[in-house]
């Protein structure tokens with residue numbers, strides 16, 4: 052069910068969960084101050100309770116109401132990239148962010164989305180928690196139809212069209228005196244480096260150690276179709292190849308173009324659309340051309356494809 056900004060705000064106010072567009076992916080929103088609605092998000096998504104949610108704010112200045120310390124560089128990152136696809140993990144005052152939303156951690160993740168419709172809702176409703184609007188494990192929703200695929204056509208969705216980025220926000224945390232990327236995303240490491248003056252490392256989850264980003268432990272972004280990443284695609288391959296428009300592929304395959312090797316933004320925008328299309332068309336298995344450039348958004352695209360193929 053498509054809803055207006057006013058309907059979204061009043062449903063949130065009544066304690067309901069609604070889907071909202073952001074520039075990255077659609078989110079399932081609940082009011083930050085409504086633990087019951089937050090609990091409902093976990094149930095709807097089938098999300099493990101130890102996987103915390105991102106708090107979405109209407110303005111950067113309200114961050115001060117939640118956090119205990121602002122690490123060096125935080126202001127510069129916010130200044131450069133908010134509103135936009137960057138999420139900061141910060142230490143919070145325990146009584147300001149419901150424990151359920153942060154999965155009991157002493158930190159919470161914060162972001163200021165850019166999409167005008169959702170900003171309008173945030174202005175009225177106040178801070179919202181929003182995980183991606185997909186069933187846990189499925190590719191994120193980047194179009195209103197994707198939300199309806201996962202939650203049914205009666206589910207309330209504020210229709211903001213196709214998401215501009217099509218990939219989730221980049222998540223960073225300040226540890227050991229440096230900012231580190233805990234989830235690659237729509238903002239690339241090079242852009243962060245330009246502001247920080249150094250290139251942030253990418254934190255790996257280590258066995259036996261408390262994960263820095265719990266969500267990275269779970270199977271993710273995956274269609275039902277079995278994906279096989281190959282480089283190159285074997286000459287006797289058949290079926291669908293998710294590949295690049297300037298390449299040719301084995302004769303018995305069908306190319307579903309991810310886009311051009313010179314345009315990672317378009318590839319990012321199409322990625323989940325194509326992964327979901329595999330399921331819509333009931334395709335059981337497909338190939339992915341794993342030979343793509345290094346650096347920039349390609350690192351995020353490669354990571355998402357690897358996770359989708361596990």
Ligand code: TXA
Pocket residue numbers: 073075076077078079102103104105138140141153156158159160162164181182183184218219220221222233234263264265266267
């Ligand atoms: O682009 C996005 O970030 C989208 C849109 C809707 O804003 N949201 C999104 O949320 O991707 P979700 O729930 O699908 O992913 C949030 C990730 C999870 O991997 C979670 O573990 C991590 O953020 N996270 C949340 N709070 C955290 C914290 N305090 N410390 C470390 N990781 C955290």
Ligand code: MG
Pocket residue numbers: 182183191
């Ligand atoms: Mg997600």
